[in-house]
Amino acid sequence: MAKMNAINNKSGSLTLDPGASGDSFIQFDINTTGEFRIGVDDDDLDKFKISQGSALGSNDTMVITAAGEITYPLTSAFCASVTAWGGTNVTGDGTDYTIAFTTEYFDQNSDFDGTSTFTAPVTGKYYITASVLVDEVSACTSSQFKIVTSNRTYKAYVLNVSQYAHAANYQATYSLSALADFDASDTATIHVDLAGGGKVVDIGYGGRGMFSANLVC
Amino acid sequence: MAKMNTINNKAEELKIDPGASGDSFVQFDINGTGEFRIGVDDDDSDKFKVSYGSALGSNDCLAITNAGEVTKPLLPAFSASISSFIANATGDGTAYTVVFATETFDINSDFDGTSTFTAPVTGKYKLCSNILYKDIGASHNDAYIEIVTSNRTYRSLTCEPSVLDQSSTQLNPGQISVLCDMDASDTATIRVKVSGSTKTVDVGYSAGTDIQSIFCGYLAC
Numbered sequence: 001m002a003k004m005n006a007i008n009n010k011s012g013s014l015t016l017d018p019g020a021s022g023d024s025f026i027q028f029d030i031n032t033t034g035e036f037r038i039g040v041d042d043d044d045l046d047k048f049k050i051s052q053g054s055a056l057g058s059n060d061t062m063v064i065t066a067a068g069e070i071t072y073p074l075t076s077a078f079c080a081s082v083t084a085w086g087g088t089n090v091t092g093d094g095t096d097y098t099i100a101f102t103t104e105y106f107d108q109n110s111d112f113d114g115t116s117t118f119t120a121p122v123t124g125k126y127y128i129t130a131s132v133l134v135d136e137v138s139a140c141t142s143s144q145f146k147i148v149t150s151n152r153t154y155k156a157y158v159l160n161v162s163q164y165a166h167a168a169n170y171q172a173t174y175s176l177s178a179l180a181d182f183d184a185s186d187t188a189t190i191h192v193d194l195a196g197g198g199k200v201v202d203i204g205y206g207g208r209g210m211f212s213a214n215l216v217c
Numbered sequence: 218m219a220k221m222n223t224i225n226n227k228a229e230e231l232k233i234d235p236g237a238s239g240d241s242f243v244q245f246d247i248n249g250t251g252e253f254r255i256g257v258d259d260d261d262s263d264k265f266k267v268s269y270g271s272a273l274g275s276n277d278c279l280a281i282t283n284a285g286e287v288t289k290p291l292l293p294a295f296s297a298s299i300s301s302f303i304a305n306a307t308g309d310g311t312a313y314t315v316v317f318a319t320e321t322f323d324i325n326s327d328f329d330g331t332s333t334f335t336a337p338v339t340g341k342y343k344l345c346s347n348i349l350y351k352d353i354g355a356s357h358n359d360a361y362i363e364i365v366t367s368n369r370t371y372r373s374l375t376c377e378p379s380v381l382d383q384s385s386t387q388l389n390p391g392q393i394s395v396l397c398d399m400d401a402s403d404t405a406t407i408r409v410k411v412s413g414s415t416k417t418v419d420v421g422y423s424a425g426t427d428i429q430s431i432f433c434g435y436l437a438c
Binding site for chain 2: 014016025027028029030032035036050059061062070075121122124125126127129145151153154155156170175176177178179180181215216217
């Protein structure tokens with residue numbers, strides 16, 4: 001059995017203090033490889049960090065400021081929008097169109113493919129939000145806006161959508177969000193399907209379409 | 218003054234290494250009881266974990282992969298849906314508290330399996346809902362969906378829902394999401410109301426993995 005070092009005096013405490021300068025930390029190694037380091041980064045406003053590897057300030061996975069703000073600089077999170085038009089004449093006749101979001105605002109951990117697909121890096125629950133503006137819907141009688149994941153599809157229906165739209169230019173905006181269960185490598189895409197008219201519906205005028213997700217737990 | 222164990226020599230860093238195998242960890246006990254353990258789980262891809270108790274890999278509260286993905290496997294989070302239409306729930310101004318009887322997941326068991334989420338600790342919770350209506354008629358003149366919490370009620374109003382559908386079929390007039398302040402034991406439910414005509418509006422429905430009415434939430438901070 002491996003030996004364990006115990007601190008069992010009344011305070012049960014262990015204080016790490018490097019002196020006038022330097023980080024105060026504990027290093028977790030396995031077979032001499034630095035796996036993770038936790039502690040206070042003297043070079044970054046004395047923030048408490050959990051960092052992958054063997055240095056605070058590199059590969060910081062969790063950061064706590066002196067004011068208590070907690071960030072996760074490497075965890076999965078992205079936000080992208082459509083660019084100008086996300087597609088012209090792509091639906092209206094019942095075509096199920098997968099929306100392209102080609103302008104990335106950020107993609108922490110590089111899990112979005114730059115066009116339409118988010119891929120979960122690890123099993124977990126992800127909060128997904130999406131919205132899009134549709135144009136030229138005057139002849140459409142129904143529509144579906146969908147978050148399509150590997151496990152299930154989250155869907156919003158609007159019937160008689162031409163009445164729902166702004167009468168002057170026949171535009172409408174859909175939005176939908178969900179806390180979704182993903183297995184590692186599961187995917188999510190955003191779809192829109194309008195029916196009852198011709199294939200004349202445009203998507204995302206002026207970049208008005210967003211797709212974002214973040215790993216929650 | 219109580220004795221403290223101190224490392225105050227700059228060169229004397231505290232390094233923990235079990236050798237070729239085994240976890241690398243620090244355990245926090247009180248009176249001989251293992252309360253929390255932090256360290257690297259050698260049996261799970263060398264993830265860094267904060268675990269309740271005295272073992273990494275059991276009761277993991279926080280897990281961080283080598284790529285920096287952070288999961289919180291025990292964080293309160295739930296998602297529930299409706300498996301079939303709830304008939305004639307509203308339409309005459311009746312405020313109906315929606316029953317979501319199909320749970321997709323309920324980490325920490327804070328959703329009661331019907332309609333109510335109860336906050337386990339004081340904090341800010343992200344809640345969202347999307348509801349499908351059926352049989353909205355020409356005379357129904359407004360509809361809303363509400364997140365009703367112990368502290369306050371959040372409402373999303375859709376005016377003149379009848380313009381959306383006059384063919385006795387289905388629609389989602391809108392959804393609602395909000396970051397709510399909740400005290401421990403505070404509750405949250407989803408309430409809908411359609412007015413202006415008879416009580417003939419059905420609420421809900423999801424078909425298998427096709428989710429059209431949902432209530433979900435999680436502890437954000």
